[in-house]
Amino acid sequence: MKPADIEALVDLFGKSGWDELHIEIDGEELFLSRDSRARGAGAGAVPGTAAPMAAAPAAAAVAVAPPAAPPAAAAAAPAARPAHWVAIKAANLGTYYRAASPEAPPYVTLGARVSAESEVCMIEVMKLFTTIRAGIAGTVREICVSDGQMVEFGQDLIWIEPA
Amino acid sequence: MGINRLFVANRGEIALRILRTAKKLGLETVLAVSDADRDSLPAQMADRAVCLGPAQATKSYLDIGLVLHAAKATGCDALHPGYGFLSERPELSRRCEAEGIIFVGPRAGSIKALGDKLSAIALARAAGVPTVPGTDHIATVAHAQAAAKEIGYPVVIKASAGGGGKGMFRANSPADLAARFDSASREALAAFGDGRLYLERFVEAARHVEVQVVGDGEGAVIHFGDRDCSVQRRYQKLIEEGPVTAMPAALQERLRAAAVQLTSFAKYRNAGTVEFLYDVTRQEFYFIEVNSRIQVEHPVSEEITGQDLIALQLSVAAGQGIGVTQEQVRVSGHALEVRINAEDPMQGFQPRPGRVTGWAPPAGPGIRIDSHIRAGDLIPPFYDSMVGKLIVHGSDRSAAIEGMLRAIRDFRIEGPKTTLALAAHVIGHPDFADNRFTTRWLEDKALPAYLKE
Numbered sequence: 001m002k003p004a005d006i007e008a009l010v011d012l013f014g015k016s017g018w019d020e021l022h023i024e025i026d027g028e029e030l031f032l033s034r035d036s037r038a039r040g041a042g043a044g045a046v047p048g049t050a051a052p053m054a055a056a057p058a059a060a061a062v063a064v065a066p067p068a069a070p071p072a073a074a075a076a077a078p079a080a081r082p083a084h085w086v087a088i089k090a091a092n093l094g095t096y097y098r099a100a101s102p103e104a105p106p107y108v109t110l111g112a113r114v115s116a117e118s119e120v121c122m123i124e125v126m127k128l129f130t131t132i133r134a135g136i137a138g139t140v141r142e143i144c145v146s147d148g149q150m151v152e153f154g155q156d157l158i159w160i161e162p163a
Numbered sequence: 164m165g166i167n168r169l170f171v172a173n174r175g176e177i178a179l180r181i182l183r184t185a186k187k188l189g190l191e192t193v194l195a196v197s198d199a200d201r202d203s204l205p206a207q208m209a210d211r212a213v214c215l216g217p218a219q220a221t222k223s224y225l226d227i228g229l230v231l232h233a234a235k236a237t238g239c240d241a242l243h244p245g246y247g248f249l250s251e252r253p254e255l256s257r258r259c260e261a262e263g264i265i266f267v268g269p270r271a272g273s274i275k276a277l278g279d280k281l282s283a284i285a286l287a288r289a290a291g292v293p294t295v296p297g298t299d300h301i302a303t304v305a306h307a308q309a310a311a312k313e314i315g316y317p318v319v320i321k322a323s324a325g326g327g328g329k330g331m332f333r334a335n336s337p338a339d340l341a342a343r344f345d346s347a348s349r350e351a352l353a354a355f356g357d358g359r360l361y362l363e364r365f366v367e368a369a370r371h372v373e374v375q376v377v378g379d380g381e382g383a384v385i386h387f388g389d390r391d392c393s394v395q396r397r398y399q400k401l402i403e404e405g406p407v408t409a410m411p412a413a414l415q416e417r418l419r420a421a422a423v424q425l426t427s428f429a430k431y432r433n434a435g436t437v438e439f440l441y442d443v444t445r446q447e448f449y450f451i452e453v454n455s456r457i458q459v460e461h462p463v464s465e466e467i468t469g470q471d472l473i474a475l476q477l478s479v480a481a482g483q484g485i486g487v488t489q490e491q492v493r494v495s496g497h498a499l500e501v502r503i504n505a506e507d508p509m510q511g512f513q514p515r516p517g518r519v520t521g522w523a524p525p526a527g528p529g530i531r532i533d534s535h536i537r538a539g540d541l542i543p544p545f546y547d548s549m550v551g552k553l554i555v556h557g558s559d560r561s562a563a564i565e566g567m568l569r570a571i572r573d574f575r576i577e578g579p580k581t582t583l584a585l586a587a588h589v590i591g592h593p594d595f596a597d598n599r600f601t602t603r604w605l606e607d608k609a610l611p612a613y614l615k616e
Contacts, residue, residue, distance in 0.1 A: 091216075092215065092216040092217075092222065092223075092226075092229055093213060093214060093216060093229050093232060093233050094229075094232060095232070095236060124232075125228045125229055125232045126228040126231055126232045128228060150213075150233075150236040150237070152213050152214040152215075153197075153198055153214040153216045153217065154214060155214075
């Protein structure tokens, strides 16, 4: 998490009606609460370890967050995803396509099993098409972008639950 | 053909500068950023910022496909390339045109014709603009002596096939030519496999002077005065000022007219700079090259004319003409610009990226800061090290110098080392006050003295 991401989250939290916010990204945790006594109970409960399961109970309490800021990292963070899921991210700006052509079936759908070599989508830059591979074996759990949408560098495209 | 939504394909202070004018004109703005610049001030100021790619410029700012794709996908109808990066790539101009996006710059053909040194010099000759007097290949000492007699000593002999000083020598007299011509030819032959030589006038004391122009692409060009950028280190300008004050008035008029003549002849569209070498001893100027983009030092011209050059770029790009006449452009007072680079002059001008912990620029009448830096910002190591420009306008040159020295004293930058203290040393130097310097002065005299202190 970058300072700006944390700032954005604090801001988001301040404007929300939530009592607590607990986020874990890449092993880094952020615990926000309106109750000053909650400090020990939140972050302190998982000292030092990046226990993937710790995020789950807190996440359940958090409603779906409206993505407030454009930076993909900050906006995507509050979603309720198990920590061991892995995002396939855009390697550059471009247009996302879920299928090789309008007539073709999509590369993947929710629940599909993929191998590291499986093609999962296509990114177009000025008529140059690059096929994106999963890079990891597992199950497609979430598709974050719609067909034909412009995506930015680093944006989450697809979440995979590793096998 | 108007512009509604402008795509800014650059970063740093020039991105901010372009955004300011776009906002003033009521245009919507989209800024391209790399991953390193997501949180930059320009990214916050643009209506929208889109991340092209990772920090490396080749995978973000320098990727024409990404830039064009982003401009199209965000619905922009015009693209401003700033300076550096893709600003003088004919391909970007051509492809923008093919995609129906207004390129805020010259047509691809003009960038090509002016970007290549030899073709630019040929164009200048065709337009009747003086270039450094010289010869084609010369075969014998007698030929060289005859040519030198016409051109005037001192002259310099150069190898046709290459540079690096091989086959090159300076001659002050016919005897010098006779003594060294054959050995230079042999040296060139050994180095390049080609022993042919040519001869050029040697400019002993040179100043770098340039004229700011804006052309409408149809042959109408007006100038916005001239600038002197003779304080240089390794061809990098450190301090710029305008108007030129080291030249007789009549000659200065001819300089400006030559710049207009050349760019008008080329039917140049965009803001541009025509650069000249001024031979102080002979009191003559020679065309060097045209920079077909907005330049770092454009604020000098804006301060002495009160014009907004970015607005004029947008106007001519959109086919709406220059909008001002030569009579309306009046040069008044004097302006100095200092480039503030995060570099350490004591360590060979090594870049010093890092966190800017304190940033408190001066303010007041006549002071202008063009910078994208805020306290707490990180200067990323991936791009050039300029963190901003300090521009001071005064009623005349000495007032501008005084104002600049005061402004530098009041400028507080904490964190990285910068070139600001060196700028103060240069501007406070008696030679600078007396306007007694050439393009060699900083490296030969002022810098060594500064480094010894």
